[in-house]
Amino acid sequence: QQQVKQSPQSLIVQKGGISIINCAYENTAFDYFPWYQQFPGKGPALLIAIRPDVSEKKEGRFTISFNKSAKQFSLHIMDSQPGDSATYFCAASLPSGYSTLTFGKGTMLLVSP
Amino acid sequence: NAGVTQTPKFRVLKTGQSMTLLCAQDMNHEYMYWYRQDPGMGLRLIHYSVGEGTTAKGEVPDGYNVSRLKKQNFLLGLESAAPSQTSVYFCASNNVIAGGGDEQYFGPGTRLTVT
Numbered sequence: 001q002q003q004v005k006q007s008p009q010s011l012i013v014q015k016g017g018i019s020i021i022n023c024a025y026e027n028t029a030f031d032y033f034p035w036y037q038q039f040p041g042k043g044p045a046l047l048i049a050i051r052p053d054v055s056e057k058k059e060g061r062f063t064i065s066f067n068k069s070a071k072q073f074s075l076h077i078m079d080s081q082p083g084d085s086a087t088y089f090c091a092a093s094l095p096s097g098y099s100t101l102t103f104g105k106g107t108m109l110l111v112s113p
Numbered sequence: 114n115a116g117v118t119q120t121p122k123f124r125v126l127k128t129g130q131s132m133t134l135l136c137a138q139d140m141n142h143e144y145m146y147w148y149r150q151d152p153g154m155g156l157r158l159i160h161y162s163v164g165e166g167t168t169a170k171g172e173v174p175d176g177y178n179v180s181r182l183k184k185q186n187f188l189l190g191l192e193s194a195a196p197s198q199t200s201v202y203f204c205a206s207n208n209v210i211a212g213g214g215d216e217q218y219f220g221p222g223t224r225l226t227v228t
Contacts, residue, residue: 041221042221043117043203043205043219043221046216046217100158100161100171104155105154105155
């Protein structure tokens, strides 16, 4: 049973446009929702994360929107740049003593020049 | 400060062969993880460790064994490799803050092909 569903699988956005990636989760006990960015041939790296006590978190051009009642969260990339072309993973974890992450299946983003 | 390193970077095995993947971290992290990444499947947790001498099963542990004899190292073993274990393997580590949830630092990955 997939606990974190991510869409779309792939996305093409023009330079300067807004990229939006969505995730939905099933387990209401999740309380930490990070997004990881992965460039080809590299390991994933944390991009931005949110906890459910806030509805939005912004860091530069990257924003997480969180809807607790809908059990959904999304990543918005404003003014998308070719350097943003990467695979993005959403994830979620429980408030236990150790943070095992459950990842979505990933979204390949291509920002065309 | 090298962060998380993985050895080897690439490996080709024949079905039935065994091998060990090594992960090392120099950040004094308590927690370490092994994931596999397959196209369209995201990252799936194989095994993890919450401290030296401890290990636990993740989502897809079958066919793998792990050991954490030293805090800085986490080894992933394949006793009898199968083509289904062809994948990219990532190691990660972190310290967990109170209440859970903390950044995991990933290594560069090991690309394993089993023929």
